[in-house]
């Protein structure tokens with residue numbers, strides 16, 4: 001693709017890479033960093049001495065960019081060009097350009113700490129500041145000292161403060177690809193609308209009716225709002241299409257869309273047809289949609305945040321940062337001058353938006369990452385002093401260490417235990433990997449594998465239409481097993497067992513409003529987890545899925561015992577005088593059972609005395625989501 005901005009700089013880029021172990025490359029979104037850099041370095045011969053690995057913080061981007069590069073090189077995906085994301089590996093021994101999520105690269109470094117198979121590692125989209133990319137930055141700094149003669153590291157970003165990264169890597173060179181953005185006119189709303197979905201619908205229709213050709217890109221917060229917008233727009237656009245204005249196609253774009261629907265945004269529209277793309281922040285920098293002239297920016301993003309002082313997650317709709325707002329506006333100026341309609345007043349932008357987005361490392365639970373770093377057994381790495389670009393708070397590191405101690409993953413000196421070492425091999429949260437280790441001792445590994453796989457894929461299980469509200473969710477699951485009064489983990493297990501008994505019948509999924517793709521994914525994840533368990537436990541395991549009637553009558557006791565150990569920090573005791581529970585981990589607080597849970601009172605109107613929960617969320621009242629009864633007193 002010779003006409004992308006980056007192409008003119010090929011000589012300069014490869015020369016700088018030849019001469020320096022680390023290079024920072026800053027270039028506007030769409031300049032060709034993700035698709036072209038790997039190809040340039042291939043032309044320069046870097047695939048002769050190893051694989052060029054390109055990390056992406058998002059699964060969708062890894063898949064989409066790998067497809068594109070395979071297409072541009074005229075090779076079959078999975079051969080010379082491939083991708084690897086958690087639970088899905090499309091690479092072969094012939095793969096020389098490998099797109100992978102940052103999490104997968106971290107995992108690879110467990111079995112090969114020096115990442116010897118790679119000649120080049122490109123940490124792409126570093127501006128997203130994902131937790132895993134931040135950790136990789138620290139590890140690369142170390143690796144480059146060990147492999148300085150035969151490893152090249154590139155850090156690329158659309159917006160990142162290049163000087164900061166360059167300093168982090170001992171003042172490495174920074175290359176800047178000048179952007180070719182056309183001017184974008186910014187129009188602000190007078191007030192924040194009370195309902196941005198309605199306001200975005202109206203703005204999009206106005207543009208469609210009054211403005212010249214050019215695609216519209218709307219930034220919404222999540223799948224539910226996207227579905228609402230798509231359906232609103234479909235109704236309204238049809239009403240206008242009585243001959244007067246051009247056609248429109250409305251395309252959703254978000255991370256849980258099946259790949260075949262995602263790629264639709266890359267095909268140009270038919271003549272005289274306007275595309276209205278309704279996207280999450282995935283279209284901010286991860287995926288570049290060409291042809292956009294009008295951007296409608298809600299000013300919001302959905303963000304998962306962890307509070308280490310309460311151990312609680314919240315999924316909040318928060319205001320975007322100035323950097324994000326500018327990226328969104330920039331999407332309108334790629335092909336010609338464009339317009340960005342900000343659905344908020346300029347004073348909100350100036351006075352309320354943060355300058356930059358808070359890095360994920362400062363709003364995540366670090367238990368998994370700390371376990372992973374410990375499992376590398378690097379003599380020179382002290383977690384509390386690990387070289388982070390922006391360090392997490394001392395409190396969240398301590399929180400992670402305490403959690404790991406409670407589930408026997410580290411000892412009182414903070415050293416990783418043999419259990420912890422094995423847990424780190426499983427691509428799961430520490431509570432689930434600990435449950436699997438324990439289930440092995442209790443002879444219920446088959447059931448625990450199913451629960452872990454179901455929980456890993458939970459968001460992709462329910463059919464699109466039925467995911468909208470929790471109430472509807474319960475309704476749609478009413479024909480399915482109900483967890484025998486024991487809660488959500490048991491229900492997830494029973495659903496899978498029912499499906500297993502139909503010999504994985506696709507019609508059964510459809511009849512029960514379960515997404516076929518989601519269930520097939522669970523089956524595959526379960527198989528992969530079983531393989532890892534076989535490897536780390538070194539004894540043959542009975543991992544067949546079907547449970548026995550006898551286990552059912554025993555109330556899945558062994559499984560619940562294993563869950564108790566894995567979730568030792570996620571236990572709660574019922575409070576007699578309150579309509580709720582008190583958590584028993586190292587942080588005690590009053591919480592309730594989430595309304596989506598199938599856990600119910602028994603015939604005596606009593607909830608179980610003790611439960612474990614998968615996570616605590618602020619909704620806004622603190623709730624336990626995915627709850628399972630454990631032994632009664």
Ligand code: ADP
Nearest residue numbers: 029030031032033034035036064068266288290
């Ligand atoms: P950057 O990484 O600098 O944001 P990319 O390399 O992702 O830029 O994009 C360069 C160009 O390639 C853009 O015009 C984009 O639309 C196009 N592109 C990227 N992925 C695909 C794909 N899967 N199919 C078609 N076009 C793509």
